[in-house]
Amino acid sequence: MSRLQTFRDSYLWYSFRRDKVAIASLVVLVLLVLMAVFAPLIAPYNPYDPEMIDIMNSEIPPAWEDGGTTAFLLGTDSQGRDMLSTMIYGMRISILIGIGAVALQAVLGVLIGLFAGYHGGRLDAFFMRAADVQLSFSYLMVAIFLSAILQAVVGVARFGEIAIPFLILVIGFSQWPQYARTVRASVLAERRKEYVEAARVAGFPSHRIILGQIFPNTLSPILVLSTIQVANAVMSEAALSFLGLGMPIDRPSLGSLINSGFEFIFSGAWWITVLPGVLLVILVLSINLLGDFLRDVFNPKLYKG
Amino acid sequence: MAKLLEVRDLVIRFGLRTGEVTATSGVSFSLDRGERLGLVGESGAGKSVTGFSIINLISKPGYIASGEVNFNGENLARVSPERMRQIRGNRISMIFQDPMMTLNPVLTIGTQMTEVLHRHRPELSREQARDIALDKLRKVHIPSPEKRLEQYPHEFSGGMRQRIIIAIALLTDPELIIADEPTTALDVTIQAEIMDLLMELCEKDGMGLILITHDLAVVSQVTQNIAVMYAGRIVEKGPTSRVIAQPQHPYTRGLIAALPQSSRHGERLNQIPGMMPTLKDMPPGCAFNPRCPHVMEICHRQIPALRPGSNGNMAACHLYPEENAHE
Numbered sequence: 001m002s003r004l005q006t007f008r009d010s011y012l013w014y015s016f017r018r019d020k021v022a023i024a025s026l027v028v029l030v031l032l033v034l035m036a037v038f039a040p041l042i043a044p045y046n047p048y049d050p051e052m053i054d055i056m057n058s059e060i061p062p063a064w065e066d067g068g069t070t071a072f073l074l075g076t077d078s079q080g081r082d083m084l085s086t087m088i089y090g091m092r093i094s095i096l097i098g099i100g101a102v103a104l105q106a107v108l109g110v111l112i113g114l115f116a117g118y119h120g121g122r123l124d125a126f127f128m129r130a131a132d133v134q135l136s137f138s139y140l141m142v143a144i145f146l147s148a149i150l151q152a153v154v155g156v157a158r159f160g161e162i163a164i165p166f167l168i169l170v171i172g173f174s175q176w177p178q179y180a181r182t183v184r185a186s187v188l189a190e191r192r193k194e195y196v197e198a199a200r201v202a203g204f205p206s207h208r209i210i211l212g213q214i215f216p217n218t219l220s221p222i223l224v225l226s227t228i229q230v231a232n233a234v235m236s237e238a239a240l241s242f243l244g245l246g247m248p249i250d251r252p253s254l255g256s257l258i259n260s261g262f263e264f265i266f267s268g269a270w271w272i273t274v275l276p277g278v279l280l281v282i283l284v285l286s287i288n289l290l291g292d293f294l295r296d297v298f299n300p301k302l303y304k305g
Numbered sequence: 306m307a308k309l310l311e312v313r314d315l316v317i318r319f320g321l322r323t324g325e326v327t328a329t330s331g332v333s334f335s336l337d338r339g340e341r342l343g344l345v346g347e348s349g350a351g352k353s354v355t356g357f358s359i360i361n362l363i364s365k366p367g368y369i370a371s372g373e374v375n376f377n378g379e380n381l382a383r384v385s386p387e388r389m390r391q392i393r394g395n396r397i398s399m400i401f402q403d404p405m406m407t408l409n410p411v412l413t414i415g416t417q418m419t420e421v422l423h424r425h426r427p428e429l430s431r432e433q434a435r436d437i438a439l440d441k442l443r444k445v446h447i448p449s450p451e452k453r454l455e456q457y458p459h460e461f462s463g464g465m466r467q468r469i470i471i472a473i474a475l476l477t478d479p480e481l482i483i484a485d486e487p488t489t490a491l492d493v494t495i496q497a498e499i500m501d502l503l504m505e506l507c508e509k510d511g512m513g514l515i516l517i518t519h520d521l522a523v524v525s526q527v528t529q530n531i532a533v534m535y536a537g538r539i540v541e542k543g544p545t546s547r548v549i550a551q552p553q554h555p556y557t558r559g560l561i562a563a564l565p566q567s568s569r570h571g572e573r574l575n576q577i578p579g580m581m582p583t584l585k586d587m588p589p590g591c592a593f594n595p596r597c598p599h600v601m602e603i604c605h606r607q608i609p610a611l612r613p614g615s616n617g618n619m620a621a622c623h624l625y626p627e628e629n630a631h632e
Contacts, residue, residue: 198407
């Protein structure tokens with residue numbers, strides 16, 4: 001039986017085909033991700049190229065409004081950049097940071113959760129108290145603190161160049177307790193099962209039991225958590241950028257675009273803020289709905305009866 | 306030829322918060338190559354902990370306080386953890402009671418089998434490991450093993466899973482298999498199949514088998530020798546047929562009388578009155594004295610040693626004093 005066949009017979013596929021919301025959100029998400037990945041091919045302009053920007057084109061409304069032109073379908077921002085292109089590039093950055101940050105959190109949190117849960121004792125106590133401490137204050141505070149220091153140290157100009165890795169690190173490090181706790185809880189349940197004992201009897205050293213035997217059993221909560229965390233990370237990045245601590249305006253993410261249009265919203269140029277905001281909402285919503293679907297499928301209490 | 310396994314004066318203790326308790330004391334038995342030994346007793350008699358002590362995997366806070374476990378002349382109670390892991394699952398395999406739980410639910414049978422092989426024989430290629438796995442599945446009579454390798458544990462019945470567990474135990478061609486209640490969770494017809502299979506495999510490959518069970522019927526079919534355990538001590542041992550036919554120790558007699566087929570139709574089933582003492586409040590002297598129908602004054606004072614009884618079985622009972630051992 002091929003892998004494809006196994007998948008087609010699975011409960012996941014079965015319930016996916018019957019869930020219109022899940023299908024719709026997957027389609028939307030795949031479209032958005034494809035747009036982000038192939039941004040240079042799809043976007044009509046390159047918003048990073050100063051040669052293509054003309055300040056005379058600033059604040060042109062979307063094509064369907066009075067004064068709009070079909071050259072700029074969704075209008076332009078205050079610097080004369082095409083909104084559609086800037087949004088596509090901005091989403092690219094948002095998704096990149098979201099996925100990068102979640103990958104970092106997941107690696108950190110899963111490893112800590114696995115080993116702390118399996119070995120217990122002091123190792124467990126240390127990491128879980130560290131997690132408690134970290135969750136007890138807002139990550140935004142830490143992020144603001146760190147980025148303020150970093151901007152002061154390297155200067156605002158150079159900060160723009162290292163903003164992406166910086167945001168990935170800040171969001172990644174601040175959210176590992178989510179993973180560590182979830183994984184630890186499953187490990188605590190799994191490690192008492194007899195297959196772990198059997199693996200010990202078969203002569204496996206503990207790190208191989210943890211990674212080879214217990215880890216695959218914790219994958220479904222990790223998968224569900226990851227979808228939620230990607231959405232959270234995208235939101236966090238937008239929040240930080242909106243506060244001016246994230247992506248600089250010459251390489252805007254969705255958050256910094258929303259921010260850049262904010263001062264024009266009452267002068268009638270609503271599209272600079274609203275359109276990236278709508279895109280952000282669609283992106284986050286589709287990820288969250290997909291996460292909800294996965295949670296329903298993987299929750300053994302809901303489907304094993 | 307040297308014995309395959311020789312357990313000598315094994316003492317296992319548990320360091321509990323409320324104080325130390327002794328789980329087994331003075332347990333000695335040995336096993337030749339290809340020999341099948343039954344370890345029999347009630348729950349809590351120390352059978353399983355003895356089994357686990359052989360591979361040095363007693364769960365905390367238990368530990369081997371003294372005694373030797375000589376496997377091919379190597380004292381496993383004293384070897385390094387790394388050396389022990391090389392022996393575990395390689396030279397000595399263990400089979401557990403519940404086949405529903407001992408397989409990892411999210412990995413295919415093939416993955417689980419090749420993992421074990423990869424661990425103990427890293428020089429094997431993927432194809433070679435797969436071939437060995439297929440060969441072992443055939444040995445335990447799993448039909449169409451190629452297809453089965455790709456399947457997950459939930460796709461198998463209980464009996465099939467126990468076969469697969471046996472196949473996994475066989476992967477590295479061990480010299481000794483410890484089977485801890487291997488058929489207790491299965492229904493009776495499957496029990497017989499699994500026991501036949503184990504016996505067949507042991508005979509074919511000359512593997513030693515330690516069968517830990519409370520089921521005398523199973524032991525009598527499969528094993529050549531029996532050791533009966535009570536409250537952490539071996540109270541009787543000898544060739545299976547003789548122990549069953551002429552039990553010496555009052556506890557063994559009680560066990561055999563308690564088999565449903567030894568009571569008459571319409572009568573109540575026989576049972577041994579009372580309960581096994583817990584590890585914490587062992588009575589002084591022979592641990593069986595509160596339940597023994599032949600209890601004497603000496604039983605309260607002195608723990609009987611394991612001595613030859615009247616028919617050559619070894620029994621630990623004051624009914625068989627030293628002087629008339631050879632009558």
